[in-house]
Amino acid sequence: MSRSARGTAPRVGSPHTRQRAMLWGVLIVLALFGARLVQVQVIQSEALAAEARATRERTYTLAAQRGDIVDSTGVTFATSQIRYDVEVDQRQIPAFVVLDEDGEIASRGAVAAADLLAPLLDRDPHELGAQLTGDRGYLLLASEVTPEVRESIEALGINGLTTRESTTRVYPAGTTAGSIIGWLNADDEGAAGLEYSLNEQLTGTDGERTVEIGRRGEIIPSAAQSTTAAQDGLTVHTSINSDVQYQCQEVMDRYTKESQASWSAAVVVEVDTGRIIALCDSAQIDPNDPEGYATINSVQYSYEPGSTGKILTMAAALNEGVVTPETVFDIPYQFTTPNGQTFKDFAPHPDREMTAAGILAVSSNTGTVQIGDLMSDETRAEYMEAFGWHEPTGVELAGESGGLNMDPANWDGRTRYATMFGQGIGVNLLQNVGVIATLANDGVRMPLHLVDGYSGSDGVLEPAEIAEGVEVVTPQTAQEMVTILEGVVANDGATGTKAAVPGYRVAGKTGTAEVPDDTGALTETAASFVGTIPADDPKLAIGVVVYRAQINEYGGLVAAPAFNEIASFAVERLGIAPSASDAELYPVYGADDPYLDETDG
Known part of the structure; x- marks a missing residue:
């Protein structure tokens, strides 16, 4: 009988075949491991190293x-x-240890x-x-x-x-x-x-x-x-000079306290550049320990300029040719305008024959409205704009106030006259001093600014971009106005005599505007003075305002003396030479004035 007949199972393969299969399997596994190793060590090594670094990196x-x-x-x-x-x-x-002298852990x-x-x-x-x-x-x-x-x-x-x-x-x-x-x-x-x-x-x-x-x-x-x-x-x-700034602040703090005012401020300007040498509000805050809100009233608060506003009216009239410094007017204590508005001077006086220069010297309201009425409201408004009263000055501080009520379309029959002597409108201190700074600079208005420039790590100063000056009035008008304003300080009986600085000619103007008290009644004042020194070769324009003073509340009594102290210090500290000649003032009264005597100019 054959083997198949006896039911013996056939052989699937030889041992050599199985060994070869196993070998191939091992080789395949090794190849896979090798490929993975190549991938990790060669292909992905850079990415994995970067990932490892990332876990150790700190920025x-x-x-x-x-x-x-x-x-x-x-x-x-x-x-x-x-x-x-x-x-x-x-x-x-925990790994930190301190050793004693023997090297043992202490x-x-x-x-x-x-x-x-x-x-x-x-x-x-x-x-x-x-x-x-x-x-x-x-x-x-x-x-x-x-x-x-x-x-x-x-x-x-x-x-x-x-x-x-x-x-x-x-x-x-x-x-x-x-x-x-x-x-x-x-x-x-x-x-x-x-x-x-x-x-x-x-x-x-x-x-x-x-x-x-x-x-x-x-x-x-x-x-x-x-x-x-x-x-x-x-x-x-x-542009600030810290010495002048310090002294200016000391003066304004003292005058605020002595006059029992709400606040006061002053500004010192270089007339030919517009650089602000000092900007001095009372009650400055210490930035090292600031408390409250830093209100910069000299920039952020508008007030009625009062009689300092007469400067603008007179300058416009001279520049328009409707008056000269020696044009004579009849000046009563009380004057009624063609539209029936009545205005008075500060103190009663007999009818006088006064020059245009004299009207400013004694700060006559009745004379100023006569001069202002020689121009249209639109013309005067154009000069307000040209002198910088319509818009903020653009000084490098936030929150600057602009001019208030400068549009003649909003003026009623009385306001149009009140604006001639600085009532019914509002300006900040920089805008107000800008007028006399312009006149002191031959009629050219320079942009007021606090920043001279910037420097980087190399220390090289890059000047700030400052707009060019703009001519507002002619040099002749400007010179006539400076001479007229010298009379405000130098003439006996004028309103600004307390601003006089020995050795220096001063030109300026006082102002006392009515402002509301806490109830809204016009019982308080904004006392001011703006001036330039030395008047024969103007270098500085200085403005002062004392708001709601309870003692000596008039410009000539509180603002003019403050100007004197600030100006006296500034010219000395900045090395400004005294005046080289005496002033030649315009006459105050006309030749036919009935009260003219040898004591009057």
Whole structure:
């Protein structure tokens, strides 16, 4: 019988075949592993290495320095000082040890670190030790640490302690120009003054540094690092002279207190450039510890200019050719206009025959409305606009007020006359002083400004862009007006005699406008004086306003003396030479004045 007949199962294959199959299987598996290894080590190695680095990388911000603010001589108003934040990785503190003289461990961990750190940070060691204990990877221990303290901390070599550079803003001049300079908010952005209005120029651009960190939190110096440098903000160079500013503030604070006024302000302007040498509001705020809201009344508050507004009326009349300085008018104490409006002078007087110059010298309302009525309302409004009363001056401070009620279409029959002597309209102090600054500059109005320019890290000053001056009146009109205004200060019996500065010719005008009290009744005053010095070669224009004074509430009694003190200091400090000649004044009265005697001009 054959084997198949006996039912024996056939052989599937030989041992050699199975071995070959197994070998091929092993080879295939090895090939797959090899391919994966090649993929990991060759193809994906760079990506995996980058991923690993990313887990070890840490990016730090390199804070940009905010630009300084300085005065015209380089005195610092605002600057940023380098400070440091102290940070801790609590997980690394247990590894810190302090050794004794024999090299034995004397103390370790949070207790040891706190004992060394506490005196440097002026902290209680027990409270500090509690902050050093835990498993947090980041905790801020202290802020605004000085560079000296930071150096001492790093010398301790405490594991897990790092310092991060920051800045803090300081104001070395304190209240001097404090409200003008301003301060920063909690986010280190400008909150007031020039810090606010020039925030873009002062703010720098932060940089960053990326490093690799070891397992203990240390920087790996051999690893690749990348740094983008910070770009510091620009330094702002102001036109303010800090000495004149300080003295000007002292004067205005004192006059505010002595006259029991609500507030007062003064401004000192360089007439041929429009540079503001001092801008002095009473009660300046210290930016190092600001409290309340910094109202800059000299810029942000409009008031009725009162009789200082007569300057504009007279200048327009001279420039239009409707009067000369010696044109004679009959001046009664009380005058009724063609439309039936009655106006009076400040004090009763007999009818006088006065020149146009004399009308300004004694500040006659009845004479001023006669002169103003020689021009149309539209013509006078054009001069208001040309002298800068319609719009804000554009000074580099936020919230400047503009002119109020300058459109003749809004004037009724009485207001049109009131505007001739500075009532029924509103200007800020800069706008008011701008008129006499223009006349002192041969009739050319220069833009008033607080900023001379900017400088970067190279220290090179880039001048600020200032618009060109605009001629408002002719040089002849301007010179005639300056001479007329000298009479306001130099003539006996004129209203501005208390503004006189020995050795210097002064031209200016007093003003006393009625302003409302708390009930709305016109029982209070805005007392003012605007003037230029020296009148024979004008260098400075100075404006003063004292608002709602309770004592000596008239311009000639409170604002003119304040002008005297500010001007006297400014010409000395700025090196302005005394006048080289005496004034040749226009006559106050006409030749046929019935009361003219040898004491009258």
